[in-house]
Amino acid sequence: MKYKIGLVGFGTVGQGFVEILAEKGAEFKEKYGMEVEVVAISDPIKGSVYAEEGLNLNKVLELKGDLSAYPNCVKGWDSIKTITATNADVIVEVTPTNIKTGEPGLTHIRAALNNNKHTITTNKGPVALAYSELAALSLAKGVNFRFEGTVMAGTPSLNVGLEALAGIGIKEIRGILNGTTNYILTNMEQGTPYSDALSEAQKLGYAEAKPDADVEGWDALAKVVILGNVVMGGNLKVEDIERQGITGLTVQDIETAKSEGKCYKLIGKVWREGNQVKGSVEPQKLNKSDLLAQVGGVRNAITFVTDELNEVTITGPGAGRRETGFAIISDLINLHRKQ
């Protein structure tokens, strides 16, 4: 089966996705009978290209900074025209996350679903803000809406909760959902003050110049809402979640924890309380025997607290160019299996 992709956004994740596809497309076709073609890319900075017979991915990658040099194709279509007027049947939405408005991703995803196109995103904003609306819309339109990459990048998390653990009762999910803060806390444990650890994270590209989304817990909060609503069937809103970031933690706090044989982690958590699902994000002091306490650096981890299997934990990378790009591949394979 052949899928024609319209890629909306061509930043790190979009490029990681195209890279994997360029290298492994032939393997996916042979192994899964899944043929994937990128027919259009639209990015407000890098430019927009559309070729209904499919773009040459190696050529696209060579040009990464400037798609305007791509030869013989339609140029300059904006995101909405790319979503609605190309022959793409799967829209991959990878614009930057905005947890307050969900835009521009939310508008893109609505347009894609309303035009009966399967939609895959790694953009946390729209899923955190409007999961139930978008899920209902995709159902009504008879298309797939998938977003594995919104939590722990390509490390299977939503798929584990929804599919590999299907049939189990999940009482609670807690995890290290943000790699940047985990990197900073791991460094603070080795004696580095917060501001130096943050600078280091910025130098390595883990944290942004304006690091609030990470260090104030917004990124983890978006993932908490997604886990609570998607995996636990809750009805959480962003504003329902108690949120505390790591900026209040001092080296002294961390030393005290250490002297008690514990360590601080920024823990995102969802749990059932009566008929409701609740959520929180806050630094917690964990015993060293807690597996989450052992997850250092930029790695992420999720523990599912279940009825039949007690605790099941999965850990892996939570960000990265190819790591998140792979989440889109994973969603495509899942979509393909459902056809």
Add this chain to the structure above:
Amino acid sequence: MKYKIGLVGFGTVGQGFVEILAEKGAEFKEKYGMEVEVVAISDPIKGSVYAEEGLNLNKVLELKGDLSAYPNCVKGWDSIKTITATNADVIVEVTPTNIKTGEPGLTHIRAALNNNKHTITTNKGPVALAYSELAALSLAKGVNFRFEGTVMAGTPSLNVGLEALAGIGIKEIRGILNGTTNYILTNMEQGTPYSDALSEAQKLGYAEAKPDADVEGWDALAKVVILGNVVMGGNLKVEDIERQGITGLTVQDIETAKSEGKCYKLIGKVWREGNQVKGSVEPQKLNKSDLLAQVGGVRNAITFVTDELNEVTITGPGAGRRETGFAIISDLINLHRKQ
């Protein structure tokens, strides 16, 4: 959709499965549209019952020791007659593992598949010895053959490798695949000599009176063969695997490792070497920074070493009545999704 189960074997795992079904059958029907009825149970010790309209599971559980007291049903059919002559359309094979011959499970599974019945097993022997034969047979007959419970009980492992991680390149899989030996090693680390730790494991029901299958590494070896062949597409035979158990380890060895900041774990491992998949089972000294070093007690864990996500680790229970019973539920839901 309705599934009629023929249950072959009614020991711990079979009873755990029936327990879950008795408690949650209505939920599975409502949530997944999957209706499950047990029409027959056959066990050489507990007895055999068959009622084509379905057995009353609560009644079955009350009688667990002696099915002969179950009223108004066909009695005494042996396993083969139960597989071939009842109206069951799914055979659940949960007889004890024999890693040398695979029997009686192998004969049961062949009979079930040859009679065009979907087959689910938690029995490691047949899968370790004859996976490619049985997979080909199920394909030829157009039925499902599933065995999630053969590795890490109901903790998703094969499903993670095959489905949640579909599309990824797996270079190596290594793990703590046997809970009994991990329990013994964890206790030895706290200074308990091997023989005392083994006695304790036997007292708690983790180890059998004749503990060789666990402590000599045979159980881990079966899982290594299954992971290598099923997840990595290898062609491993039981006799290809280098195997070393934990009986040679002394408290002194473990103390030495500890003084180096390390610890011993019984590691089952499969990896690619050229075009081949190789496997081994042996005690390995791990750095404390290795996540597997942090997995104590009877818990199991598997690390997938991949191309796109580096290391992804999943941990959870590796044995237990309901934990393994749940693996059958998980296979049923997967089977149901494929219909």
